[in-house]
Amino acid sequence: MGKIVLMIFALGQLALAQNLKLSQDTLFPSEARYIYKDISDVEIITSKNSTLKLSNLWLEKPILLTLIFSRCAGICSPLISSLKEVIQRLGEDKKSNFYIVVLSFDPRDSPDDMGIFSNAFELSNNRNWIFGIFADTSLIKKFSTEIGFWYVWVDSTGQFDHPGMVVGIRQGKIVRILVGGNIQIVKLREVISELKGEFVPFYSIEKNFAFRCLNYDPETGRIKIGIGTVILFTPAILTFLITVLIFRIKNNKIKIKEG
Template sequence: MRSILLCLAMLVTVNGMPFDMPDEKTFLNREVANIDVLTTEGKWVKLFDLFKDKPIIISPIYTRCPKACSVITAGLQSSVEELGTLGKDFTIISFSFDKNDTAEDLQAFSKRWEFDNDNWRIVTSDSAGIQTLLQSMDYQYDYDPVTTQYDHPNIVVMLSAKGRIMQYLYGMRPKARDIKLSALNAKQEVASLGIIEGFYLKCFQYDPATGTYKFDWSFLIEVVAGLLITGICSVLVYRAFLATSTHRQASQLT
């Protein structure tokens, strides 16, 4: 089922007028709105109460979506399974922007996609809450009264544990590497990275033109140059030490 949905990703297009992509220069590092959300249990809680001191991915969808939302969810799920770090490095909230979605609709969607309702859950809100949250992320969508469906961009948003926008990830299936790097970037706000994590993050640079991470050759050049300089200096110091030792020994013999 999931493989079929991923194949359909190449065929899925957004109907209606094109959407402006989020204004990253304006919205990056902004805190999203801490709205009241409805959970699968039928309870209303604050969005931030669902955060678990880890970076969190917000995936805007709606449960009645006939095509794109299923493809997006399948793509995200596939990349997350490839990483194998859901719950460890980040958690996910699928956010329904359909005000008509009920707790039962959320439960059905969660069951269909086998969410654990802990590290990956689905919530919604009322009309005002939906508008407030999506506007705080600069996420645009439009309701088509003819088809009774929503036209929307294919974006997920990486937030820090404090609810700040750290990265927008575009496309039907965000790359596993991009998810990992954006999660590491978000993690820095509340915790220091390990040596390996820090080095890995520095090896890649976010390219806003493509919305993905690319290998940073300039960093590699700097590392290699630094190692060469260190090596040369070490050789020179060692030779100077040998020359001094030889000179002292010669002086003692005479």
């Protein structure tokens, strides 16, 4: 009887863990599920009322894409503000290497709404930033699913619930996905490097991680030797120095005897 109870308990825990994992994957899209997958070449209408396809952009240079809605009282504004701030901190040679495409997933939004939204961040005249809407609103759900983005209308707040996401796209394929309302420069540098097809030797770790071998400076993108490397090679260096010292002492003794 006891074994049966334990088995039922174990199965219950397994089901709970699987449900929790599914819930986490739904709330925070797993990058591994979407990376290198093709996305639809949807047509968009920009805030300046010009119509174009995403391929018109990604054939010219890579894209950082994010979905928002203009009436958002939550994560949308902090996300765009954070993204703008981090991009401004990049080197001048990197700022123009990609487009930032901000599309509304709200069918109610118009090009004018997105124009007002872009003006709030003083980005309406920045050629690298493109704000717009889907030309065919029936494709919003399909496109959102392709990149792992979700949104749910909440009656009690009169708002959409949705994650903050930035998707790196190169030649119509998803390269990286960043989730969260606060974009870190170290993460964005990684995405930009991959958008350019550059090899990323390692990914960022916690800033205060003790004894790491390499220190990455997110402001400059440079790698410096850390205390971990010093500790790693110290025994070998000491062994070499002691060996040289012993060898010299023996040579001196031999010379003294011969003298």
